[in-house]
Amino acid sequence: MTKLKERVCENIEKYVHKDEQLPILLDRIRSHGAKTFLLTNSEYWYTDKLMAYLLTTDNDNNNPKRDWKSYFSYIVVDAQKPLFFAEGTTLRIIDPNTGSMKLGSYSGQLQQNEVYSGGSCEVFSKLIGSMGKDVLYVGDHIFGDIIKSKKQKAWRTMLVVPELNHELKVFHDKRHLFNTLEALDTTISDLLRSFDMTSSHGPEAVSKIKQKIQQCTHELDMNFGLLGSLFRTGSRQTHFASQVTRFADIYASTAVNLVYYPFFYFFRAVPQLMPHESTVDPEEPMHFKSWGDENPQSNMPARPRSIIYETFPNISHLDNSISAVSSIHTHPDLPLHVTHDHDNDSDPDDDSPSNVGQDLDSDLESKVTNTSPRRNVKSTEK
Numbered sequence: 001m002t003k004l005k006e007r008v009c010e011n012i013e014k015y016v017h018k019d020e021q022l023p024i025l026l027d028r029i030r031s032h033g034a035k036t037f038l039l040t041n042s043e044y045w046y047t048d049k050l051m052a053y054l055l056t057t058d059n060d061n062n063n064p065k066r067d068w069k070s071y072f073s074y075i076v077v078d079a080q081k082p083l084f085f086a087e088g089t090t091l092r093i094i095d096p097n098t099g100s101m102k103l104g105s106y107s108g109q110l111q112q113n114e115v116y117s118g119g120s121c122e123v124f125s126k127l128i129g130s131m132g133k134d135v136l137y138v139g140d141h142i143f144g145d146i147i148k149s150k151k152q153k154a155w156r157t158m159l160v161v162p163e164l165n166h167e168l169k170v171f172h173d174k175r176h177l178f179n180t181l182e183a184l185d186t187t188i189s190d191l192l193r194s195f196d197m198t199s200s201h202g203p204e205a206v207s208k209i210k211q212k213i214q215q216c217t218h219e220l221d222m223n224f225g226l227l228g229s230l231f232r233t234g235s236r237q238t239h240f241a242s243q244v245t246r247f248a249d250i251y252a253s254t255a256v257n258l259v260y261y262p263f264f265y266f267f268r269a270v271p272q273l274m275p276h277e278s279t280v281d282p283e284e285p286m287h288f289k290s291w292g293d294e295n296p297q298s299n300m301p302a303r304p305r306s307i308i309y310e311t312f313p314n315i316s317h318l319d320n321s322i323s324a325v326s327s328i329h330t331h332p333d334l335p336l337h338v339t340h341d342h343d344n345d346s347d348p349d350d351d352s353p354s355n356v357g358q359d360l361d362s363d364l365e366s367k368v369t370n371t372s373p374r375r376n377v378k379s380t381e382k
Contacts, residue, residue, distance in 0.1 A: 005042075005046045009046070009049050009050075012049065012050070012053050013053075016050060016053060016054070018053065018054055019054075019254065019256050020057070021256045021259050022054060022055065022255075022256055023055050023057055023071060024259060025255070025256055025258060025259050026055075026071040026072070027071070028259070028263075029263075030071075030073070032263050034263075035073040035074070035128065035130070036071065036072050036073050036074075037072055037073055037074040037075065037076065037128065038051070038072045038074070038075045038076065038077075039076045039079050039081070039084070039124075039137075040076070040077055040079060041077075041078065041079050041080060041081055041144075042077060042078075043077060043078060043099075044077045044078075044094050044096075044099045044115055044117070045099050047077050048068075048096075048099070051068040051069075052068050054068070055068040055071055056068065067113075069096075069113050069115070070113065073112055073128075074110050074112070074116070074124075074128060075114070075115045075116065076115075076116045076117070076118075076119060076124065077094065077115060077116070077117055078117040078118055079118065079119070080118065081141075081144045081145065081148065082143065082144045082148040084118075084119070084120060084121055084124075085120075085121045085148040085149055085152045085153055086120070086148075086152065087120060088118065088119055088120020088121065088122070088123065089118035089119065089120070090105045090118050090119075091105055091106045091116060091117070091118055091119035091120075091123060091124075092105060092106055092116065092117045092118055093106045093114060093115070093116055093117070094115040094116065094117050096115055101117050109127060110124075110127045110128060121149070121152070121153050122153075125153070131153075132153065132154040132155065133154060133155075133156055135153075135155045135156060136155070136156040136157075136158060136249075137149050137155045137156065137157050137158070138157075138158045138160060138255045139157070139158075139159065139160065140159070140160040140161075140162075142159065142240065142243055142244065142247070142248075145157075145159070146159050146243075146244075146247050146248050147243065147247045150247045150248075151247070156249050157247060157248050157249050157250075158248065158249065158250045158251065158252070158255065159244060159248035159250075159251040159252075160251070160252065160253070160254060160255055161230070161244075161251055161252070161253060162253055162254070163230055163253075164251070164252065164253040165253045166224070166225075167224065167229060167230060167231060170223050170224050170229070173223075174220055174223050177216055177219060177220040177223075178220065178235065180216050181213060181216050181217065181220070181234055181235040182235060184209050184212055184213050184216070185213070185235060187209055188206055188209055188210075191203045191205060191206060191209075192206070213234065216234070217233060217234030217235075220234060221233060221234070231244075249267070250267050
């Protein structure tokens with residue numbers, strides 16, 4: 001690995017892509033009051049050469065070159081991810097001049113323009129004063145960066161997938177193959193709709209359609225390259241795609257894409273139907289009842305009260321108890337106001353909301369319809 005890194009440093013312009021907007025992105029993040037940190041598994045000598053190349057801009061001759069470390073609030077090398085997100089290692093400080101670690105473990109607040117080695121996510125989070133969703137972590141490794149930081153520390157995650165531009169281009173150019181696969185799947189579904197458990201043989205056309213699906217899937221996969229697509233094989237998603245969907249809050253071909261969005265932007269995925277929801281046709285009637293359509297127990301024949309009074313003639317408060325029991329609803333009314341919001345990103349422990357938040361809450365409450373839910377008339381009459 002050391003020889004490979006030395007070869008990269010010898011011809012860094014060939015192996016490392018430089019984006020002139022990266023320094024702009026880091027400066028804009030810090031100008032909005034946020035902190036930036038660099039967390040890498042690489043050694044300091046390799047990190048120093050790469051970051052100096054990526055963050056060195058063409059300045060005037062009168063202005064000295066800016067140190068790349070000034071773009072970050074905190075710098076951690078030799079992090080040993082994914083171990084960093086578990087028990088971690090000893091946190092030490094590195095001398096930038098020599099690249100060697102100082103003796104003993106480091107304790108105290110992290111300082112800007114200092115370089116640290118090792119450590120753990122728990123210690124690091126406490127020192128920087130940010131936990132969980134306060135952190136947006138950008139990484140390019142689905143397991144070591146994204147899954148571990150999301151599952152163990154609940155960080156917000158952004159996955160960098162450099163192959164994404166190629167994936168989009170091929171999917172755009174060969175979209176007709178994907179549409180053909182969808183049409184073939186729909187054809188099989190229509191052919192099997194009239195069969196049930198009593199059927200011993202299926203239609204002969206299904207095997208021929210499956211062969212066409214295999215041929216179309218192979219043709220589509222080969223357009224992505226020898227190993228196929230990262231995200232799908234035919235009309236089915238790959239395991240990598242399911243991991244991206246589950247653990248990456250956002251993903252892009254480069255982190256520099258954030259330059260094109262305001263800092264108050266809210267990223268939201270396209271709504272997707274679950275398999276059982278995709279089968280629902282609003283135009284077709286439903287032939288089964290839901291739990292809300294069942295007969296309430298309050299309509300069941302009541303027990304004769306005369307028997308009770310004959311058995312307990314001296315208990316005067318029993319009448320109130322019977323009235324209370326008869327008023328129990330098996331299906332309580334729905335709430336008349338908003339009880340929770342999955343998109344709400346505010347801190348539940350924050351006791352001093354801003355006036356903007358109060359105005360927004362009052363505006364949302366004004367849009368809520370305070371109408372009691374309408375009960376099923378047919379089920380009530382039965």
